[in-house]
Amino acid sequence: DKKIFIAPAMNGRMWENQSNKENLKKLVDFGYEIIGPEAGDMACGEFGMGKMSEPATIINHINNYFKKLENNKKFKALVTAGPTHEYLDPVRFITNKSSGKQGYEIARSLIENGFDTTLISGPTNLSPVKGVNLIKIKSADEMLNATLSNLPTDVAIFSAAVADFKVKDKKSEKIKKNKFSELNLEKNTDILGHISNHNSLRPKLVVGFAAETTSLKNNSLKKLSEKNCDWIIANDVSRDDIGFESDFNQVSIFYKNNSEENLPRMRKSSLANEIVNRIISQLN
Numbered sequence: 001d002k003k004i005f006i007a008p009a010m011n012g013r014m015w016e017n018q019s020n021k022e023n024l025k026k027l028v029d030f031g032y033e034i035i036g037p038e039a040g041d042m043a044c045g046e047f048g049m050g051k052m053s054e055p056a057t058i059i060n061h062i063n064n065y066f067k068k069l070e071n072n073k074k075f076k077a078l079v080t081a082g083p084t085h086e087y088l089d090p091v092r093f094i095t096n097k098s099s100g101k102q103g104y105e106i107a108r109s110l111i112e113n114g115f116d117t118t119l120i121s122g123p124t125n126l127s128p129v130k131g132v133n134l135i136k137i138k139s140a141d142e143m144l145n146a147t148l149s150n151l152p153t154d155v156a157i158f159s160a161a162v163a164d165f166k167v168k169d170k171k172s173e174k175i176k177k178n179k180f181s182e183l184n185l186e187k188n189t190d191i192l193g194h195i196s197n198h199n200s201l202r203p204k205l206v207v208g209f210a211a212e213t214t215s216l217k218n219n220s221l222k223k224l225s226e227k228n229c230d231w232i233i234a235n236d237v238s239r240d241d242i243g244f245e246s247d248f249n250q251v252s253i254f255y256k257n258n259s260e261e262n263l264p265r266m267r268k269s270s271l272a273n274e275i276v277n278r279i280i281s282q283l284n
């Protein structure tokens, strides 16, 4: 569902008030699109920023939204999100701190913008996103198979924190404490790399993420080229106030054409909208 807030008529000084600005920012963070206010004559007799938009402007805005929605309905999108669980035995697994929040927000923004959206999610505590085709998996192998079964797609966004390793021979019984030195690990398939190098099934737009703790730019550029992505969205996962688990993120987007954008820290919901706006521009 699209959330639109029509800015009511208000005196300019009320609009400029700090608490009003903060409330407006909250609405933007919650995914609302704001229409108005505009500059003009106000009921109190003053001139300034605080005039409600004309009804024709509001209707025009809403009509444009529905046109955009209708146009995006032709696009399919696939998102991976959350961690994977690589079981060692029936009760223990290798995993990481991913909550799935960033990927779920991207799926939410895609569906709100009209995309036919599939979300392939590792184990998370998040509620399903209304309208999104949610496929729940546990391991990296299951995520790979689910991804392959849901191609072709126009755009794929790989925000999942896929475990890089799994155990070679998963035990059917709980491993005894003194047997842990016998664990053998092997690499999981790189899902992003596999899909973006696929001859026939490569989506038109492949967007990867890079979770880095050092040399953010260099490591991300390496992933952009090695994984054959169109864009890499890089975040610093050594910080507590962004990245894993947080409701906020701060990213740099590195593009195949060598350009880059550094976005400010914002809610994951707002970042998802920023990413989806760029996807819409790219696909049209």
Ligand code: PMT
Pocket (backbone or CB within 6 Å): 080, 082, 097, 098, 099, 100, 101, 102, 103, 140, 158, 159, 160, 161, 162, 163, 164, 188, 189, 190, 191, 192, 193, 207, 208, 209, 210, 211, 212, 223, 235, 237, 243, 244, 245, 246
């Ligand atoms: O889930 P949250 O708590 O909201 O946190 C969000 C996030 C930090 C998980 C997210 O913003 C993020 O950075 N996701 C990518 C995590 C990651 O595993 O990055 P990586 O640099 O290790 O991997 C690079 C890319 O390859 C990623 O797009 C990843 O999905 C993909 N990959 C990696 C390994 C693998 N076997 N298959 C993959 O597809």
